Amino acid sequence: MTGTGSIGRKLTLLLAGVAALLSLLSWAMVNGLAKQAAERTQDNVLAASATTIAETLRSEQGEVRLELPYSAFSMLGAIGEDRVFYRVTAGEQMLTGYEDLPLPSDPPSQGQVVFDTAQFSGEAIRMASVSRVIFAGVQAVPVTVTMAQTRNGVSAITSDLSQLAAFLSVMFFLVAVAMSAFAAQTSLKPLNEIAAAVARRGPSDLRPLRREAPTELAPLMTSLNRLMDRLGQSIRRSEDFIAEAAHRVRTPLATVRAQAEVALRTTDDDAEKQRLRRIIRAVDESSRSAGQLLDHATVAYRAEDLSRHPTDLADIARKTVDGLEPTAAMKDIYIKLDTAPATVSGDAVLLENAFRNVLDNAIKYSPEDTTVTVRVFVENGYARAAVVDEGPGLGDGPAENLTERFRRGRNTEGIVGSGLGLTIASDVLRAHGGHLDLGQPTKGKGACVTLVLPSS
Amino acid sequence: MRYACLALILTFLAGVSSALEVEDHRRYPGTGNEELHVISTADLEVFEPYLLAFQAARPDLTIDYTVASSAELHRAIRNGAVFDLALSSAMDLQFQLANDGYAQRHQSDRTLALPNWAKWRDLIFAFTAEPAVMVLSTERFAGLPVPTTRQELVGVLRQHPDVFEGAIGTYDVRESGLGYLFATQEARSTDAYWRLSEVMGRLDPQLYCCSGQMIDDVTEGKLALAYNVLGSYAADRLARASGGKVQVLSMQDFGNVMLRTALIPSNATNPDAAGLMIDMLIDLGLRSTPENWPLPPLNQVGIDHAAGFSQIRLGPALMVYLDPLNRRAFLSEWENAMVQK
Numbered sequence: 001m002t003g004t005g006s007i008g009r010k011l012t013l014l015l016a017g018v019a020a021l022l023s024l025l026s027w028a029m030v031n032g033l034a035k036q037a038a039e040r041t042q043d044n045v046l047a048a049s050a051t052t053i054a055e056t057l058r059s060e061q062g063e064v065r066l067e068l069p070y071s072a073f074s075m076l077g078a079i080g081e082d083r084v085f086y087r088v089t090a091g092e093q094m095l096t097g098y099e100d101l102p103l104p105s106d107p108p109s110q111g112q113v114v115f116d117t118a119q120f121s122g123e124a125i126r127m128a129s130v131s132r133v134i135f136a137g138v139q140a141v142p143v144t145v146t147m148a149q150t151r152n153g154v155s156a157i158t159s160d161l162s163q164l165a166a167f168l169s170v171m172f173f174l175v176a177v178a179m180s181a182f183a184a185q186t187s188l189k190p191l192n193e194i195a196a197a198v199a200r201r202g203p204s205d206l207r208p209l210r211r212e213a214p215t216e217l218a219p220l221m222t223s224l225n226r227l228m229d230r231l232g233q234s235i236r237r238s239e240d241f242i243a244e245a246a247h248r249v250r251t252p253l254a255t256v257r258a259q260a261e262v263a264l265r266t267t268d269d270d271a272e273k274q275r276l277r278r279i280i281r282a283v284d285e286s287s288r289s290a291g292q293l294l295d296h297a298t299v300a301y302r303a304e305d306l307s308r309h310p311t312d313l314a315d316i317a318r319k320t321v322d323g324l325e326p327t328a329a330m331k332d333i334y335i336k337l338d339t340a341p342a343t344v345s346g347d348a349v350l351l352e353n354a355f356r357n358v359l360d361n362a363i364k365y366s367p368e369d370t371t372v373t374v375r376v377f378v379e380n381g382y383a384r385a386a387v388v389d390e391g392p393g394l395g396d397g398p399a400e401n402l403t404e405r406f407r408r409g410r411n412t413e414g415i416v417g418s419g420l421g422l423t424i425a426s427d428v429l430r431a432h433g434g435h436l437d438l439g440q441p442t443k444g445k446g447a448c449v450t451l452v453l454p455s456s
Numbered sequence: 457m458r459y460a461c462l463a464l465i466l467t468f469l470a471g472v473s474s475a476l477e478v479e480d481h482r483r484y485p486g487t488g489n490e491e492l493h494v495i496s497t498a499d500l501e502v503f504e505p506y507l508l509a510f511q512a513a514r515p516d517l518t519i520d521y522t523v524a525s526s527a528e529l530h531r532a533i534r535n536g537a538v539f540d541l542a543l544s545s546a547m548d549l550q551f552q553l554a555n556d557g558y559a560q561r562h563q564s565d566r567t568l569a570l571p572n573w574a575k576w577r578d579l580i581f582a583f584t585a586e587p588a589v590m591v592l593s594t595e596r597f598a599g600l601p602v603p604t605t606r607q608e609l610v611g612v613l614r615q616h617p618d619v620f621e622g623a624i625g626t627y628d629v630r631e632s633g634l635g636y637l638f639a640t641q642e643a644r645s646t647d648a649y650w651r652l653s654e655v656m657g658r659l660d661p662q663l664y665c666c667s668g669q670m671i672d673d674v675t676e677g678k679l680a681l682a683y684n685v686l687g688s689y690a691a692d693r694l695a696r697a698s699g700g701k702v703q704v705l706s707m708q709d710f711g712n713v714m715l716r717t718a719l720i721p722s723n724a725t726n727p728d729a730a731g732l733m734i735d736m737l738i739d740l741g742l743r744s745t746p747e748n749w750p751l752p753p754l755n756q757v758g759i760d761h762a763a764g765f766s767q768i769r770l771g772p773a774l775m776v777y778l779d780p781l782n783r784r785a786f787l788s789e790w791e792n793a794m795v796q797k
């Protein structure tokens with residue numbers, strides 16, 4: 001599988017990036033607006049102050065007179081602790097205030113407030129100038145009132161607001177990131193659920209997925225289901241094919257065997273007899289293989305849609321022992337049965353098949369006149385059916401290899417078999433959530449093969 | 457008109473302050489060669505304990521203390537006289553110095569502890585809050601009702617011109633910066649001020665430069681009452697044995713509270729020592745117990761507020777009455793009322 005990173009992380013990062021951009025943008029905007037608002041406030045106060053002073057202008061005995069109203073100055077203290085400068089000029093003549101205060105760059109027209117920024121006394125100042133024409137005697141004199149203030153209050157307010165805005169932006173960003181992560185997770189949840197549902201399935205569970213899925217995932221679901229359907233069909237086809245093939249092989253083989261036996265009984269030639277025995281053996285071998293192949297296919301098919309019913313392992317053991325007793329008797333093998341009830345949930349046909357293969361091995365590989373012990377019991381929540389024989393044992397190699405398909409041991413000289421028995425048993429147990437335990441009995445030689453299943 | 461400021465010592469110091477009219481001057485030699493030049497409006501007898509306390513903390517420092525009127529102080533700093541610390545009772549003049557760039561910044565944990573109304577731009581710091589009060593002679597007031605508002609005062613003055621003729625003392629606002637500040641703030645806050653001035657003007661008032669002399673004259677019985685006297689000075693002198701001859705009165709309708717302020721001139725040569733002195737003064741200004749200091753702390757402002765006292769705010773509005781046009785207008789109105797001939 002190739003990894004191109006997590007969609008969730010990508011989505012979160014993308015959304016967080018957008019949030020960061022928005023945060024930054026909103027911070028910059030609040031900053032600009034705060035500065036503008038603070039500056040406008042100062043301008044308004046300065047204009048009001050200058051206008052208040054201008055309103056006191058009057059002419060008395062041919063001279064321009066004015067008084068500075070208390071409120072014109074006290075209002076300037078409202079914004080912050082800013083230095084205040086002012087000047088009143090009548091025409092070219094200075095009436096009062098700070099002589100060296102810079103003039104507004106464009107002189108105000110009658111009744112209009114003009115703002116300007118300048119440098120004075122080592123600090124940046126904002127000025128508001130207002131002009132009025134006063135008739136002093138016969139002459140019209142333009143009087144200009146200029147109020148100026150440093151800008152510390154404005155910058156203090158701006159930086160306060162900027163800090164607040166920065167804090168809010170960071171908070172907004174963090175919340176947005178958390179929400180992005182949450183959103184990404186929620187939108188990916190159906191995908192994860194489907195993945196989990198597929199992962200939870202057994203290896204041969206090919207039923208179509210039936211669950212609610214968002215429209216975006218519908219195509220995925222459809223193609224997934226179609227794929228599984230096709231897979232299931234092809235498996236079923238090959239199983240059918242094997243079953244059919246086994247059947248078709250076995251029928252003519254039975255005929256061949258019958259003919260060979262008849263021939264064996266009627267001939268006296270030893271060499272001929274030898275040949276016929278070899279033919280019979282090969283036929284047996286093939287027939288067994290075909291039978292086991294059929295069983296294997298059956299197991300694979302039934303395990304795909306496992307039916308689960310409470311089944312007593314002890315029952316199965318008893319029935320199977322009954323069935324194989326004649327075979328054992330031919331070799332003078334005594335089957336000792338020691339069972340306790342051990343209920344498991346599963347497919348009785350498959351379990352019987354598995355147990356039969358194990359018991360069959362024990363009888364097949366044991367020498368004559370021995371005992372095969374079958375014990376069924378429950379231990380630590382697991383139901384166990386152990387088959388112990390007094391035969392040659394499972395050999396030195398890793399016993400698990402014997403469950404591989406068509407794998408036979410070294411001790412099989414002259415013993416008919418296909419190498420599928422343990423494969424079938426092991427597959428059945430795995431389909432039931434159990435396993436096949438291959439080992440030695442605690443004392444003496446021989447093999448100890450145990451079916452282990454979760455008990456219910 | 458008569459001036460009672462006779463004790464004015466006219467001393468001419470050498471150097472930059474050659475034009476400075478000095479009322480008093482004293483040096484407190486220290487063990488080292490570092491010096492701290494203080495110019496102040498507070499009399500030596502009031503302020504000496506502070507200087508001694510500061511020198512106890514910094515024995516190496518030589519303190520050079522110059523007393524001048526608030527107007528003189530203002531002029532001196534404006535003209536570039538070299539001082540490390542300027543202490544003045546005229547808030548408006550001090551404020552203007554700070555506004556016009558004649559003060560330098562000072563910041564310390566003490567100045568941070570100071571409430572916002574008691575400082576401006578870290579340039580100017582208040583360390584006392586002193587109410588304007590009325591001082592009257594109990595002897596000369598015998599049998600007369602003691603006025604508690606300006607209204608009542610106007611009534612008493614009108615009804616007994618014989619008692620008060622030539623026996624009312626108040627600041628000559630043309631001379632005294634603090635007197636001008638009190639007068640302008642009072643004129644702004646209560647319309648009773650002009651009526652009272654009118655009535656006083658008819659009774660041939662005595663005009664003074666300083667609170668101290670007014671109080672002395674009340675104690676000696678030369679004056680029946682002194683109007684707009686610094687409460688701190690009055691209380692101080694009262695404590696020093698006037699034998700019940702003097703009563704301090706605050707008007708219930710309105711009263712000014714002045715903040716005595718400190719600033720470090722921009723051309724100070726020893727701003728660090730000045731900063732330390734300011735810190736000490738702020739510390740004393742913020743004390744919560746009365747203790748035995750001549751000047752009151754800042755926090756009594758709250759208490760006084762309840763009795764109709766209003767603290768003069770440190771802000772650009774203080775510059776309104778300093779404007780020459782406004783000053784000329786105010787003084788001419790004041791002269792019309794007070795100096796009737």
Ligand SMILES: Nc1ncnc2c1ncn2[C@@H]1O[C@H](COP(=O)(O)OP(=O)(O)OP(=O)(O)O)[C@@H](O)[C@H]1O
Pocket residue numbers: 288292357361362363365366389391392393394395402403407408409410411412416417418419420421422423446447
């Ligand atoms: N009880 C046993 N004792 C000794 N060897 C055994 C025993 N059971 C299994 N084996 C060994 O394991 C091998 C695999 O067993 P498995 O049952 O899968 O195949 P098989 O018996 O050879 O063929 P069949 O498919 O006919 O059972 C056997 O060939 C044999 O060598």
Ligand SMILES: [Mg+2]
Pocket residue numbers: 357360361417421422
């Ligand atoms: Mg077998």
